[in-house]
Amino acid sequence: MVAGGIVCETRSSCESFTKHSVPPLPTRPPPAPGVRRIHSIIDLWLGEQLRRRRQALGLPLQQVARACGISVSLLSQLERGLRSISMRTLGALAQELRLPIETLVRNTRYSEGEAEGAVARAGTHRRIDLGDKGIHKENLTPPAASGGVQMYRAVIDPGGSTGDDLFLTHKGEQVGYVIEGQLDLFVQERLLKLKAGDSFCYGGDMSRRWRNPGQTSTTILWAITCSPG
Template sequence: MAEPGVDASLDASIDDDASDRRLGECVRMLRQRLGLSIQELGRRTGLSIGMISQVERGLATPSIRTLRLLGLALQVPISFFFEERPTGPAPRYIVRRAQRRLLRLTRSGVLKESLAPDAPGRMEMYELTLSPGGSSGADFVKHQGEKAGYVLAGTLRLWLDHEAHLLEAGDTFRFPSTVPHMFDNPTEAPTRIVWITVPSTEA
């Protein structure tokens, strides 16, 4: 008979694989809709052809940085990559907790929950949960727009223009997205953050 923890770990691994496949299919669909080759998408994002190919085949879990670059190149907000909303009617301007859409980047130690309604709008708002060691990725990213956030629990290490800032519960931040940035959780406890992104209005 299997040990109690083994089945749970196996189920989690299966869920992770299914999530990676769904995300990869979404990226491939968007790329083909725009008539882009993997090579052209790589040129637009700065990502390697091998990385894009692995993401599309569900063989790699992209970081938040990678998803942001893909979203910009494929002309969709990062919320486009989230799982479908749970069944049931959803108010136009309200998001109930049970109706949040999720993005599981388990191998990166990140869970994103969309807090913004599906109605058209520029502002993106999420609740991020970072597992111990979870991060946005290994490299800095910058783009047009603005970002802000509020640390709900735990510790966030926010890197802005290569300078590290340790934020605790109750701390807030706001910065232009043109500032090179990345973030991670350097502690042994989960970190929860409300994260807001306002993309640029420039074409």
Template sequence: MRVDDDLDRVLIAVGPRLRAVRRARGVTLAELAAATGISESTLSRLESGRRRPNLELLLPLARAHGVPLDELVGAPPTGDPRVHLRPVRRHGMTFMALSRRPGGTQAFKMVIPGAPHDAVPEPKTHEGHEWLYVLNGRLRLVVGERDIVLAPGEVAEFDTRVPHWLGAADAAPVELLILFGPQGERVHLRTRT
């Protein structure tokens, strides 16, 4: 098989892959066009295979969908089993996204640096529901009028419309897993019968 044939095969498969990713996220062509600056007609031609994909088109699409470019072009796996997380720092905390699905429940690992003993909580509110699990360290959690400390292995869940704040309970950093979901979602427990 020639290299050109292999390249053509990869490029032909990009269109259906783009359509599948967009539909799986429940995004219309008009919404995607607004998010990327690529016209609806160009997006439609890309998805139908009537337009050859290039980096100028694929990079904004990968960014808008929150997926690696490799996923859009169907690049073969490298054989490297490592997970390559890209940490983000906000408000002095480090977040690592563990899920990539826009909408629905999002999973994060969070690291909060140790806090001075006189740290003053500044509770915030937003839409959603949050579950957290302390992996290491001690977490100070303020939810409404409650001010509690959670140890490794402890779990909490709360409506994020209630003023809340997370911080390290002492000078040691704290690591936790967080699931953040849409408003009204709650943990579903199943018991054995």
């Protein structure tokens, strides 16, 4: 078992170590100065790509927002990863910025007649490659799901990471399972070293970052609750 990044031989020794040696992680902390609050790491990456492309073309926010039929405020939030982007808006922005949408997201249609979207077959999951971060994510959630829980499969290249800065997302809980490889998970700058077979959880509004410190790819299965507010 693992307690605070330490592997324990038995449940009793792990509980004893945790009780006497490791202070519990604080819950629902206030955002620390300099910590970025974003909607998700995917939204942050997409926003970065759109902002870099817009700036490279020398286009002001107002011009791009007007051409895409959205407000300047919304475009600013999208570029900073504060809002999720719809496929319709992403398509409009990609066209305006002359950016092939295939470089941002691979989106395939679900098979018709699959119990009205209750089943998502292999090869039909929406995939986003965060290329410069070495992260590849698939949304495994069937389209008929209520939206209360989202499930993702993430493959992290050797050395891949969310970056050096801590970030926050929405309220809710995130639970993960390391299928293969290694993961360094920083929760409020506390390092948890994880390996294949380990599981973990944290609040969505707890500051964090993560990376693959190994020489092989790391695969994570993530379940994320989507609490309002």
